[in-house]
Amino acid sequence: MKTNYSILCFAAMLMFSSTGLKAQAQKDATDKKWWKEAVVYQIYPRSFKDSNGDGIGDLKGIISKLDYLKSLGINAIWLNPIYESPNDDNGYDISNYREIMKDFGTMEDFDLLLKGMHERGIKLIMDLVVNHSSDEHEWFKQASSSRDNPYRDYYHWWPAEKGKPPYRWSFFDVNSEAWKYDAKTDSYYLHYFSRKQPDLNWENPKLRQEVYDIMRFWLDKGIDGFRMDAFQYISKDTTWPELPKGYEKEINKYYGEGPHLHDYIQEMNREVLSKYPNAMTVAEGAGSSPEDAMRFVDPDRKELNIAYHFESVGVGNHVKDFGLVKYKEIFSRYDDYFKDKGWLSIFIANHDQPRMVSKFGNDSPEFRTISSKMLSTFVMTMRGTTFYYYGDEIGMKNIRFDSIEDYNDVDTRNKYLGLKEKGGDLKAFLEGQKQTSRENGRTPMQWNADENGGFTTGKPWLKVNPDYKTVNVAAEEKDPNSILNYFRKLVELRKNEPTLVYGEYTILDKENPNVFAYSRELNGKKMLILLNFSEKTASFNINIPLDKATVVLDNYSNTKKIKNNSLRPYEAVIIELK
CATH class of the missing domain: 3.90.400.10 (Oligo-1,6-glucosidase; Domain 2)
Incomplete structure (x- = not known):
């Protein structure tokens, strides 16, 4: 039988086409950008450092700590809102997008802060809050x-x-x-949020142009990008369809992700972002699935850079409650969808979450230090841009307030009042807030053992965690085995090891209920990361010989070899495979 020459040619063409597409996908995945390699340190300015004794952190306070920030090795800062605001929602209710809130200082202070950061090789990412404004705008x-x-x-x-x-x-x-x-x-x-935060109407082209002008104002000042708050909600279905039963489970779908969401973002890219090609752009809450998230950051769509999704922090109140297998599945599913193009963020804490060690680790005196180090290892060795929250580098934990009077957060206070009106169980609510309240992640930074942890000489706007006398920067600076100094080692390792930034991620022993094991591989170099998320010795099962492997870094500081395929409580080990 004669072989049809045209069929052979067509088959060859398909093969080369497929190979070419795969090569292009791999190129997209490893295309080097500063914002892919960045370690972004998030600062909640109200709680970082007070310079004038009024109990509120400010820009001059941040300026005074720039050398500390440089010493961490981080190369970008995400600054929560500092714009003029009546402060109903701690600055997320903006009354003037071109002025600085008086609590934080002046525009001259901002200019000095930006200059000081850039002199130290640190970039600045600002919050862009344009789903809503303040009702005082x-x-x-x-x-x-x-x-x-x-x-x-x-x-x-x-x-x-x-x-x-x-x-x-x-x-x-x-x-x-x-x-x-x-x-x-x-x-x-x-108002999707507080009644003092009316939602902006993005259907109005004049409103969109106002937003674009605001973005140009800050980018022209020299900032390095935006984290876009509640961005999935800017476009709404303005026919206001009736909400179906169970809509709460798909809140993004029914509250945002309107018919013109991506039209508006693409317009923003054309009119603003394309003119500032080195700017980092981060989409908060990028949809309800990997497919949704990809639409924000697929390079071919010309929208944003980095997807910041919430599925991994929305799984439950503690890893023991929802199970590590489910947690691993979420990260692995997103990574698989983004393995060839697009880019994700990696984070497990921010200003809307309780403290990292209290949610995903163990903040008891016995395990706080070692589990904090383990969690930092996880964040620094996954693929995606690392976002790391202030205070986690010293293992700050939930404060767990007993009284509603201790809370400032509009979310907690309004939920309490609403429950009170309905005659609900207020005691149970407050008990739950000890684990879940956003206020747990907003307590003042603990700098030293002085009164109020060295945060302020006045009365702090929010109580300082009482453990500040032992958990503070000054104490950890002196201890070579502290969480702080371990964090610095991790940052240095990530900055010097492209495999941990761009390397392919492969989940191992995925059904293990205690150990999160995965490899990262790039250009023939392979690294193995082993993380015990439990307070007991845990075994793992992987088909990789470890007898000739080299331990690069571990949180116990004494691991030479992995024995019997087991890990000590909350042990974290980074291994280079031969």
């Missing part, structure tokens, strides 16, 4: 003055004569209603 003052005001369509309104607005649940409101009645214009305005 001039736009909203104008919009709520009359139905005919030119700024009216900067926000979402529902006229009272149309009857009750379609139900939408508010994340922060006492009564859980996202439509607030405005008597002056006999209308309701939409």
